[in-house]
Amino acid sequence: MEKMKLKSIYSEFRADLDYIERELERAVRSSSPLVEEASLDLLKSGGKRIRPVFTLLSSKFGECNRTDTARVAVPLELIHMASLVHDDVIDDADLRRGTPTAKSQWGNRVAMYVGDFLFGRALATIAELDDPGIHRVLSRTMIEICVGEIIQIEDKFAEEQSLRDYLRRIKRKTALLIASSCELGGLVSGAEPKIVRHLERFGYYIGMAFQITDDLLDFTATEKELGKPAGSDLIDGNITLPVIYALQDTELRPLVQAALAAGDDREPVDRLIRRMRGSEAITESRRVSNLYLDKALREASALPATADRDSLIRIAKFIGKRKY
Template identity: 75%
Template sequence: MEKLKLKSIYSEFRTDLEFIERELNRSVHSASPMLEDACLALIGSGGKRIRPVFTLLASKFGDYNPSVTAKAAVPLELIHMASLVHDDVIDDADLRRGERTVKSIHGNRAAMYVGDFLLGRSLEIIGELDSQEVHRVLSRTMIEICVGEIIQIEDKFAAEQNLRDYLRRIKRKTALLISSSCELGGLVAGADPATVRKLKRFGYYVGMSFQITDDLLDFTGTEKQLGKPAGGDLLAGNITLPAIYGLRDPELRPYLLDALGGGLDKAGVAKLLGLMRNSEAIRESVRISDLYLEKALREAEALPDIPDRDSLIRIAKFIGKRKF
């Protein structure tokens, strides 16, 4: 049902999105069949395409040109895909979206090169746009993503984290790429500077809500919904917002510490997830996510009143409340 709802929203600009999808597939052509097959499998694995969709819709606030927009939208999705491939190597993950990861099929060494190939192709494509500002935004985004990923590695299994640590980390890890997707969409279409700034802020707030929702789903979702075992982020040592709040709860804290220390068996993990799902930690995390979503909607409502603004608003509401 959730996926059908998203497809319904996307149907409003299906032709434009199909063009970007074709360009995305074309972008990973390679002399290596294994490399190309791995990339095509990633593309076809059921991603929500949030970043290219936001680039597409943001570009409607300027002089929209599908070919130009694709040269920004495709690199952003390639960067996102590369980060997932590298994440799966770091986390030793065998499943993503219910499918085997590149790492599990081809091994760590090949997976790292697949990710590097995707990053290289993103730079090659964005280089076709004659705009120093576009190049600056993308370069800065890639740098900040790397910083965010390194900080996440440094923070693994560190139980005593605070809210500020977490928010700064997800800003770099997730929100900036979504923010840049909106910003670049406006920039490549020549939207006026005030509109570009609103789009950038909208994307940032949506991105923060998006990642908090992802982190909530690790505790509240099912393996079928997530395409991977529930609680996997926690067991891998990633301290997310629900865990930060949960560690403040005397009942939940021992279970969370045991999980981080590898001391919970399958039954113990199931009990922890059951306790978390009905906890104040989840309710407080939802509240924080909703605050970011409300800020995103205020930015969207301040944008020029064109039909595509409504699509931005509907997608923002969807991804802040999604179940997958």
């Protein structure tokens, strides 16, 4: 039902998205059959294409050019793909969206170089545009994503984390890339500076809501819906917002600690998941996600009243409320 809803929203600009998809496929072509196979496999493994969609819709607020929009949307999605490949190596993940990861199919070394190749292709694609402002936004985004990944590694299994620690981490991990998708869409189309600012803030707020919702789903969705075992983030030692709130609960705290120390034993993790569902930790996390969603919708409402703004709002509501 939810996937069908998103597809129906996308159908309004399917031709433009198909063009971006073809450009993505062209970007990952390589003289190395192995690199190309791994890159195409990752490209075709699914995903909502949220970032290209936001870039595309944001570009509609200026003089939209399909070719230039793709030259911004493609590198942003390549950066996202590269970060996923590196994440899977760091987390020793065998599945993503229900399909084998590059790491599980070709090993850590190949996977890391595939991620580096995708970063390189992102730079090569964006170089086709000569706007230094666009290059500054993209380079800043790449730097912050890398810093965020390092902080996430440093914070693994660290129970004493604050709400501020978590929000700063997901800002770098997720929100900045979505914010940049919206900002660059506006910049590449020559949209008015005021509109670009609203687009960038919209992307940031919806990116925060997106990641918090992802972290909630790790406890509330099924393995089939997630495409990986429920509780995977916790098993990997990632202290997400629901876990931070659970650690503040005297009854849930020992269950969280047992799950973090469980290793390959699923029972402590499954026990915590059962207790987490319906808990205040989930309710409070959802409240924070909704606060960011509301801020995103306010920024969108400040944009010119067009069909493209309405599409931004509908997609924002979908990803903020999705069940998987």
